[in-house]
Amino acid sequence: MHCQFICTQCGRRYSFDEPKLRCDGCGEPLEAIYKSLKPEVEGQGSLLRKFRGFYPFGDVSEAMSLGEGRTPLIQSSVAGGQLGIDALYFKDETQNPTWSFKDRGTLCGVQYAISLGYKRIGTVSTGNMAASVAAYGARAGLSTFILVSAGIPAEKVKPIAVYGPHLIRVKGHYHELYDESLRVGEGYGIYFINSDAPFRVEGSKTIAFEICEQMHFHVPDYVVIPVSSGGNFRGILKGFEEFKSVGLIDDIPKLVAVQAEGCPPIAEAFEERREKVRRVRNPKTIARAIENPYPPSGNQVLRKLGENGGLALTVSDGEILDAQRLMAREGVFGQPAACAPLAATKRLISKGYLKPEDRIVLIITGAGLKIPSALDHLDVPIISTAVDGLMDAIGKVVEGSS
Numbered sequence: 001m002h003c004q005f006i007c008t009q010c011g012r013r014y015s016f017d018e019p020k021l022r023c024d025g026c027g028e029p030l031e032a033i034y035k036s037l038k039p040e041v042e043g044q045g046s047l048l049r050k051f052r053g054f055y056p057f058g059d060v061s062e063a064m065s066l067g068e069g070r071t072p073l074i075q076s077s078v079a080g081g082q083l084g085i086d087a088l089y090f091k092d093e094t095q096n097p098t099w100s101f102k103d104r105g106t107l108c109g110v111q112y113a114i115s116l117g118y119k120r121i122g123t124v125s126t127g128n129m130a131a132s133v134a135a136y137g138a139r140a141g142l143s144t145f146i147l148v149s150a151g152i153p154a155e156k157v158k159p160i161a162v163y164g165p166h167l168i169r170v171k172g173h174y175h176e177l178y179d180e181s182l183r184v185g186e187g188y189g190i191y192f193i194n195s196d197a198p199f200r201v202e203g204s205k206t207i208a209f210e211i212c213e214q215m216h217f218h219v220p221d222y223v224v225i226p227v228s229s230g231g232n233f234r235g236i237l238k239g240f241e242e243f244k245s246v247g248l249i250d251d252i253p254k255l256v257a258v259q260a261e262g263c264p265p266i267a268e269a270f271e272e273r274r275e276k277v278r279r280v281r282n283p284k285t286i287a288r289a290i291e292n293p294y295p296p297s298g299n300q301v302l303r304k305l306g307e308n309g310g311l312a313l314t315v316s317d318g319e320i321l322d323a324q325r326l327m328a329r330e331g332v333f334g335q336p337a338a339c340a341p342l343a344a345t346k347r348l349i350s351k352g353y354l355k356p357e358d359r360i361v362l363i364i365t366g367a368g369l370k371i372p373s374a375l376d377h378l379d380v381p382i383i384s385t386a387v388d389g390l391m392d393a394i395g396k397v398v399e400g401s402s
């Protein structure tokens, strides 16, 4: 299928085999556009095969798939009950091969890189995306360069290193590293599948596609998304837009972008009705996966929020941790960033913005076990006993609860 890239701001076009991430003219991110999409959503195999009518890849290599996507949409009982919302759902992206939504975009980015003949790929990340690119690079047999910030905590390095990439710690701000990666990529023929690379965004479309299918093509009223670079937000919205353009759905849900109070560049600009994000000085939040002080797709998220009629807001670390506990009480254990949507929903219900009758989907972006240190804040009662006291100890619990 014919595909080009278009600048999300100025509309300048680039050809499919020009592997750019940003516009030469205005510096804003690019996105893929197609001449004709085909409403084909049937079939087995990887996401790129199943939804092939929405991708430009004629020949998809199934061997690169690790079984990403096809994650469950779980109707909430505990949180929904507490908030008085009947139709509250978790789109559980923790069930991907490397336990986050990033695998969808990585598969897509790797497919694009291979179709252009690249032998090397890379990414700039401190967490979910690094592990994902390292895993898929290993799977595809590509030489994989992972650039992480120098301050990355030890608990996050080894789950990336285990896949065997070239892992490089770099001192400097994230956005400087992002820009430098593009220069390095051009210099050494490395395709950087960064957070808002066009084909990473294309991978995120499948979250929207699956929600449509799982809700029998009757879209929810709201989709609530933790937002960092803005790439996943853009992809999910693009997915709904493309399904509408081919007539598979009639409406597009309103999107809610959630950020942490300690790092809110997009939410702050939205609140102040600015068109551009400003870099946040001294970002600090427990939700590290959305701690992006200068999001490369921030301005595009603001433009799309305006068109979509959605909103951006912040939640505190305390609210995030409360939401993490609440979700776990019904079996879904997200990392802090992944729990921000539930925290935001709680706020928006109390403000009357969301109504109990609304149908709401929360994107649970990554798994709780990825950030074990966040559990230091978890205060749970644990019973201790010797073996000969076990009968009594359990007896007390049983009697207490009857």
Ligand SMILES: [Zn+2]
Residues within 6 Å of the ligand: 007, 008, 009, 010, 011, 012, 023, 024, 025, 026, 027, 028
């Ligand atoms: Zn441009």
